[in-house]
Amino acid sequence: MSTETANAPSEGGGSTGTTRYSVDNPAPLMTPPRARTARTPKSTRTNFELYGWLFMRLSGIVLVVLVIGHLLIQLVLDGGVSKISFAFVAGRWASPFWQIWDLMMLWLAMLHGMNGMRTIINDYAERDGTRMWLKMLLYTATAFTVLLGTLVIFTFDPNIR
Amino acid sequence: MDKSGESAAGPEPTASHLVTITFRIRRFNPEVAADAEWEDFTLDIDPKDRVLDALHRIKWELDGTLTFRRSCAHGICGSDAMRINGRNRLACKTLIKDITGIKDGKGTKPVLVEAIKGLTVLKDLVVDMEPFFQAYRDVMPFLVTSGNEPTRERLQSDADRARFDDTTKCILCAACTSSCPVFWNDGQYFGPAAIVNAHRFIFDSRDEAGEQRLEILNDKDGVWRCRTTFNCTDACPRGIEVTKAIQEVKRALITRRF
Numbered sequence: 001m002s003t004e005t006a007n008a009p010s011e012g013g014g015s016t017g018t019t020r021y022s023v024d025n026p027a028p029l030m031t032p033p034r035a036r037t038a039r040t041p042k043s044t045r046t047n048f049e050l051y052g053w054l055f056m057r058l059s060g061i062v063l064v065v066l067v068i069g070h071l072l073i074q075l076v077l078d079g080g081v082s083k084i085s086f087a088f089v090a091g092r093w094a095s096p097f098w099q100i101w102d103l104m105m106l107w108l109a110m111l112h113g114m115n116g117m118r119t120i121i122n123d124y125a126e127r128d129g130t131r132m133w134l135k136m137l138l139y140t141a142t143a144f145t146v147l148l149g150t151l152v153i154f155t156f157d158p159n160i161r
Numbered sequence: 162m163d164k165s166g167e168s169a170a171g172p173e174p175t176a177s178h179l180v181t182i183t184f185r186i187r188r189f190n191p192e193v194a195a196d197a198e199w200e201d202f203t204l205d206i207d208p209k210d211r212v213l214d215a216l217h218r219i220k221w222e223l224d225g226t227l228t229f230r231r232s233c234a235h236g237i238c239g240s241d242a243m244r245i246n247g248r249n250r251l252a253c254k255t256l257i258k259d260i261t262g263i264k265d266g267k268g269t270k271p272v273l274v275e276a277i278k279g280l281t282v283l284k285d286l287v288v289d290m291e292p293f294f295q296a297y298r299d300v301m302p303f304l305v306t307s308g309n310e311p312t313r314e315r316l317q318s319d320a321d322r323a324r325f326d327d328t329t330k331c332i333l334c335a336a337c338t339s340s341c342p343v344f345w346n347d348g349q350y351f352g353p354a355a356i357v358n359a360h361r362f363i364f365d366s367r368d369e370a371g372e373q374r375l376e377i378l379n380d381k382d383g384v385w386r387c388r389t390t391f392n393c394t395d396a397c398p399r400g401i402e403v404t405k406a407i408q409e410v411k412r413a414l415i416t417r418r419f
Contacts, residue, residue, distance in 0.1 A: 020193060027192045028191065047379065050379060050414055
């Protein structure tokens with residue numbers, strides 16, 4: 001419960017009367033934090049948030065198919081998880097179909113997760129600085145994972161020693 | 162004997178409809194202390210009275226410094242939205258018996274009353290509504306038309322009127338906006354009330370600025386920040402389906418685009 005609104009220096013004023021304000025000791029001026037001032041960002045006039053919102057829905061639908069298929073193949077069908085080995089992965093990635101499957105899963109899941117985290121950071125970070133740095137960290141981690149994964153899928157060498 | 166016994170018990174039933182209830186009110190006075198604190202007031206009050214009646218009793222009989230807003234006191238002006246037992250409600254539409262358990266002529270728990278969240282508290286239960294009204298003004302809540310003024314009314318079919326009937330009921334009490342967790346954390350979000358009032362004109366067949374309003378709400382602090390938590394729909398004292406209205410604006414933005 002954050003109803004603490006006064007930003008006065010709290011001099012431990014538990015007992016009333018000791019910190020009573022007067023003409024010489026005026027109450028602090030409370031600037032409304034929600035006011036639209038010159039520092040308020042200008043309206044964006046782009047459809048970025050619209051596309052982001054739509055992407056979450058569409059990628060979510062595709063991911064349900066991709067991920068459930070992936071989990072079935074990897075963990076349930078044909079001997080379950082114990083069958084997974086280097087040879088199994090090499091065999092699957094010999095086919096362009098599974099390469100595309102895994103590539104789509106990687107990109108959609110990472111971007112879906114990144115966009116979700118982006119909205120969470122936007123909702124919860126209180127200061128602009130925190131917000132900026134958290135998002136920088138997020139974008140860096142996403143770019144790293146997506147690029148590394150893509151590199152592995154395309155340069156995978158089944159004959160590696 | 163019988164008569165005297167009856168007459169002794171006589172006045173009792175008339176008084177026994179009153180119950181003893183504690184009202185725990187979040188007090189804040191920046192001229193006295195920097196921090197807000199809870200203060201208890203105990204009243205003998207009719208449980209069929211409203212919370213606003215209790216606040217009146219406290220202000221008139223116990224502590225005249227208690228500060229809150231109310232104008233019409235009948236659920237129309239929207240002045241007395243406050244957080245009662247953790248939920249945003251209008252004090253003038255909330256009966257005491259509906260929000261507290263009563264046992265042996267006493268309330269089982271104190272009734273918690275505090276200011277609505279997400280807006281700056283000025284004193285006790287009074288908040289600064291300016292950011293709320295700024296968001297309201299930003300969505301152009303007025304009829305925009307072009308061409309000559311008609312000499313008579315601007316006519317509209319029943320179906321066209323029914324399209325936005327739900328959102329005409331808003332009384333701008335801020336119960337929805339101040340129940341929205343996105344608004345709590347970032348007041349730049351327009352908030353449910355502004356979107357409801359934009360919806361009222363976007364879907365009005367007589368209005369011609371729907372495009373402009375949609376463009377305003379397509380902004381990064383517009384409808385896309387809604388997380389559909391339904392807090393606003395639960396909080397609305399007028400029973401407006403607020404989240405549904407927000408979703409209809411989203412749908413209008415999507416179908417306009419594709």
